[in-house]
Amino acid sequence: MYFSYLLPAILLLGISGFFFGRSKAIRVANTQGGIQELHSLPNHYGMLTGLAVLLPALLLYGLWISIETSVVDKRIVNELPAELLEDTGTVSLYLNDIKNTLAGNITVSKDPEIGRAAERYAKIKRNYRSIVTAAVFALMLVFAAVTYQSISAKLRARNLVETVIKAILILCSAVAIFTTLGIVLSVLFEAIRFFQVIPLQEFLFGLTWSPQMAIRADQVGSSGAFGAVPVFAGTFMIAAIAMLVAIPIGLLSAIYLSEFANRKFRTMVKPMLEILAGIPTVVYGFFAALTVAPLIRNMGGFFGLSVASESAMAAGLVMGIMIIPFVSSLSDDVIHAVPQTLRDGSYGLGATKFETVRYVIFPAALPGIVGGILLAVSRAVGETMIVVMAAGLAANLTANPFQAVTTVTVQIVTLLVGDQEFDSPKTLAAFALGLVLFVFTLILNFIALRVVRKYREQYE
Amino acid sequence: MQPTESTNAFSPEFNQRLKRRYRAEQSFKLMGIGAIFIALAFLVFLLSTILMSGYSAFKQTYIKLDVTLDKEYFPDEDLAKGDFQGIVKASLYSMFPEVSGRRDKRMLNNLVSKGAAFKLMDMVEADPKLIGTSFSIWVPAKDDVDMLMKGNIDMDQPEANRRIKDKQYERIRTLEYGGRLQMRFNKTFFTSGDSREPELAGILSAAKGSFYTLVITLLLSFPMGVAAAIYLEEFAPDNTFTDLIEININNLAAVPSIIFGLLGLAIFINFWGIPRSTPLVGGLVLTLMTLPTIIIAARASLKSVPPSIREAALGVGASKIQTVFHHVLPLALPGMLTGTIIGMAQALGETAPLLMIGMVAFIVDIPGGFTDPAAALPVQIYLWADSPERAFTEKTSAAIIILLGFLILMNAVAVYMRKKFEIKW
Numbered sequence: 001m002y003f004s005y006l007l008p009a010i011l012l013l014g015i016s017g018f019f020f021g022r023s024k025a026i027r028v029a030n031t032q033g034g035i036q037e038l039h040s041l042p043n044h045y046g047m048l049t050g051l052a053v054l055l056p057a058l059l060l061y062g063l064w065i066s067i068e069t070s071v072v073d074k075r076i077v078n079e080l081p082a083e084l085l086e087d088t089g090t091v092s093l094y095l096n097d098i099k100n101t102l103a104g105n106i107t108v109s110k111d112p113e114i115g116r117a118a119e120r121y122a123k124i125k126r127n128y129r130s131i132v133t134a135a136v137f138a139l140m141l142v143f144a145a146v147t148y149q150s151i152s153a154k155l156r157a158r159n160l161v162e163t164v165i166k167a168i169l170i171l172c173s174a175v176a177i178f179t180t181l182g183i184v185l186s187v188l189f190e191a192i193r194f195f196q197v198i199p200l201q202e203f204l205f206g207l208t209w210s211p212q213m214a215i216r217a218d219q220v221g222s223s224g225a226f227g228a229v230p231v232f233a234g235t236f237m238i239a240a241i242a243m244l245v246a247i248p249i250g251l252l253s254a255i256y257l258s259e260f261a262n263r264k265f266r267t268m269v270k271p272m273l274e275i276l277a278g279i280p281t282v283v284y285g286f287f288a289a290l291t292v293a294p295l296i297r298n299m300g301g302f303f304g305l306s307v308a309s310e311s312a313m314a315a316g317l318v319m320g321i322m323i324i325p326f327v328s329s330l331s332d333d334v335i336h337a338v339p340q341t342l343r344d345g346s347y348g349l350g351a352t353k354f355e356t357v358r359y360v361i362f363p364a365a366l367p368g369i370v371g372g373i374l375l376a377v378s379r380a381v382g383e384t385m386i387v388v389m390a391a392g393l394a395a396n397l398t399a400n401p402f403q404a405v406t407t408v409t410v411q412i413v414t415l416l417v418g419d420q421e422f423d424s425p426k427t428l429a430a431f432a433l434g435l436v437l438f439v440f441t442l443i444l445n446f447i448a449l450r451v452v453r454k455y456r457e458q459y460e
Numbered sequence: 461m462q463p464t465e466s467t468n469a470f471s472p473e474f475n476q477r478l479k480r481r482y483r484a485e486q487s488f489k490l491m492g493i494g495a496i497f498i499a500l501a502f503l504v505f506l507l508s509t510i511l512m513s514g515y516s517a518f519k520q521t522y523i524k525l526d527v528t529l530d531k532e533y534f535p536d537e538d539l540a541k542g543d544f545q546g547i548v549k550a551s552l553y554s555m556f557p558e559v560s561g562r563r564d565k566r567m568l569n570n571l572v573s574k575g576a577a578f579k580l581m582d583m584v585e586a587d588p589k590l591i592g593t594s595f596s597i598w599v600p601a602k603d604d605v606d607m608l609m610k611g612n613i614d615m616d617q618p619e620a621n622r623r624i625k626d627k628q629y630e631r632i633r634t635l636e637y638g639g640r641l642q643m644r645f646n647k648t649f650f651t652s653g654d655s656r657e658p659e660l661a662g663i664l665s666a667a668k669g670s671f672y673t674l675v676i677t678l679l680l681s682f683p684m685g686v687a688a689a690i691y692l693e694e695f696a697p698d699n700t701f702t703d704l705i706e707i708n709i710n711n712l713a714a715v716p717s718i719i720f721g722l723l724g725l726a727i728f729i730n731f732w733g734i735p736r737s738t739p740l741v742g743g744l745v746l747t748l749m750t751l752p753t754i755i756i757a758a759r760a761s762l763k764s765v766p767p768s769i770r771e772a773a774l775g776v777g778a779s780k781i782q783t784v785f786h787h788v789l790p791l792a793l794p795g796m797l798t799g800t801i802i803g804m805a806q807a808l809g810e811t812a813p814l815l816m817i818g819m820v821a822f823i824v825d826i827p828g829g830f831t832d833p834a835a836a837l838p839v840q841i842y843l844w845a846d847s848p849e850r851a852f853t854e855k856t857s858a859a860i861i862i863l864l865g866f867l868i869l870m871n872a873v874a875v876y877m878r879k880k881f882e883i884k885w
Contacts, residue, residue: 187726
């Protein structure tokens with residue numbers, strides 16, 4: 001497969017372009033009385049040539065890589081027999097079979113038709129790739145030649161190179177925007193397809209969640225119900241339990257560490273609290289399911305309560321512990337930002353340390369703390385692994401924290417893991433839930449970040 | 461003005477109030493210490509639970525078999541088609557000649573792992589001259605035997621509720637007294653991929669999958685993150701576009717990780733056609749996820765370089781780009797690397813987005829590249845945690861120990877680098 005060597009070849013040629021350009025610049029300089037006669041350093045001329053070789057070629061290569069599948073798929077679909085084309089489902093199945101045959105996977109059908117189509121597919125792909133390879137080399141050659149020719153003492157190579165570098169820097173920082181855009185587009189489109197089948201108000205206000213679609217019309221229990229209220233309720237219950245654990249513990253430990261503890265204690269304990277934030281969530285999930293859930297169940301049995309083996313309590317508790325360092329480090333920052341003058345003023349009036357904290361520092365830091373807590377809530381709502389492993393799948397609409405509930409993230413995972421057709425409402429529902437989750441956390445984050453920033457500006 | 465009775469510092473009321481105020485302070489301090497204690501106690505509880513339930517997975521029960529590779533077991537030219545299971549069975553029957561009846565035989569055969577036959581096959585394929593000879597070999601025991609040896613099966617339970625029956629127990633004891641049962645270091649755990657049989661399951665394929673994924677993540681997110689940070693910190697004008705980028709980065713840092721998985725599924729897999737379950741697509745998703753972390757760390761690092769450095773470079777005639785790349789960047793690099801390592805540690809522990817892009821597949825083969833289907837360490841933990849066999853609980857904890865080991869290592873390197881290269885201006 002020569003195509004896989006294309007990228008290294010481009011890079012290699014780019015590097016050699018650098019050396020060619022540089023040596024030409026040095027030659028030009030020597031004929032005119034030394035390096036000082038050049039507008040830029042020889043390296044800049046080299047870089048200019050190298051970039052001229054690399055950039056257009058890489059651009060074309062990247063473009064092709066990203067559209068290859070869709071272009072080749074389209075070509076092969078156009079060649080398919082007409083009777084196949086009537087149903088989009090069979091076409092995508094057919095394509096899958098072709099690709100599986102090509103990848104050398106064991107295919108279910110030994111249909112010779114598919115074998116032939118697979119060969120055809122490979123051939124189309126090969127042809128396209130040859131064309132692209134040729135185009136890439138032509139591009140490199142042309143750009144290299146033009147740049148190489150234009151190298152002279154007057155060429156402002158440094159300015160050109162720096163403009164290109166700056167453009168690359170801007171592009172890299174714009175990735176953040178593209179990512180957000182990508183999230184919005186990918187979630188939104190599938191969600192819109194979902195809402196075409198299931199009306200929005202049914203999704204947002206319906207009280208039953210049972211995401212199944214009938215394979216046959218006469219199937220028992222075939223009617224899928226997509227009312228997401230129980231899912232939302234479960235999410236909030238678990239998040240609320242988590243916050244009930246995290247806010248007091250996180251806040252108290254932050255206040256204690258920043259106002260009361262001595263330096264030695266602080267430098268020892270703070271990193272230990274941070275460890276809690278560094279433990280992967282899957283570990284918390286395992287712990288919640290294996291240790292905490294049975295513990296709560298046994299304790300519930302002791303008090304005569306019936307506790308589900310996958311109770312909201314276990315997931316919420318463990319999630320709360322996970323969020324403690326988050327709350328405490330954010331509050332810590334905020335408390336540190338309160339100016340020392342406020343403390344001194346309070347002490348000067350004869351207040352004790354506790355009174356200073358209670359009546360001066362805490363009110364002053366409150367907006368920032370609220371901002372931090374909002375961020376923590378968005379974290380709790382979006383947390384996935386703990387709830388996937390320790391909370392249930394049953395969409396109960398209940399206020400009892402000892403019953404099993406389900407959350408948005410759990411539903412997304414269960415609906416999307418495993419092979420699924422991408423046009424059933426069942427999988428699309430995951431994207432609708434994802435949209436809700438994204439919008440909700442976005443609003444929370446936005447408010448929280450604004451509050452925190454505003455608060456910081458106030459004291460700066 | 462005369463102090464009134466209540467504000468007089470020598471009045472008993474004042475003293476009482478003062479005492480009350482200090483008591484309030486004491487109880488608040490106690491609450492603070494209590495909160496820290498609860499958090500740390502939980503940390504200790506979590507870590508010790510996992511250590512206690514996981515350390516035993518590094519040992520495994522092995523059984524010594526005397527096997528005879530008679531020629532009759534190899535009717536075919538192809539040695540791989542030999543009846544290795546039969547060889548193992550024959551060896552077991554010769555040890556316990558009194559066993560008869562199908563049920564009894566099955567119970568006996570269930571003491572030895574299926575891996576025994578595979579092990580024999582590998583040996584014969586490596587050295588065909590072994591056929592026709594007899595020798596002794598240590599093979600892994602079935603997971604139930606292993607669990608019994610580690611004390612995880614309660615023999616006081618009624619027989620029907622146990623995975624080890626009375627007869628099996630007797631034979632295990634016989635083997636043990638005969639020196640044919642031994643706890644050995646569990647090499648399989650480090651050298652093989654996933655398996656349905658707990659005693660044959662290992663983390664190598666998951667670890668390699670994680671490695672390839674992280675390589676992609678590092679190669680993409682470090683240069684991109686540093687470039688973005690340089691632009692935002694050194695060049696960006698104060699305009700709406702810059703504001704937009706900053707808002708986006710801050711928001712992305714707080715977007716739930718599972719949303720990145722949805723993005724990967726919809727765009728990288730469905731739209732671009734990158735193969736599912738591969739480190740390539742996993743690395744791309746994790747890149748987008750870790751970028752904000754790296755950008756934020758890199759910016760902080762650039763900010764800490766004093767302006768005098770820039771002014772000096774500009775003063776001797778360097779261009780803005782030269783100033784940044786020749787003078788500011790080298791000084792800020794250690795800080796950036798520290799941030800990147802922490803970002804990588806986060807990426808290593810991330811599970812949810814990988815579930816979305818199909819890295820939950822059951823992968824036996826050890827991936828050899830970026831486009832082979834692979835699992836990742838945290839995903840392997842998730843898969844094992846879901847398995848019903850008791851023996852997988854132990855494996856899960858062991859995998860967690862390994863994962864935490866890597867994380868501790870990465871963070872320790874980051875802390876060391878911060879200490880070593882920290883520049884005091």
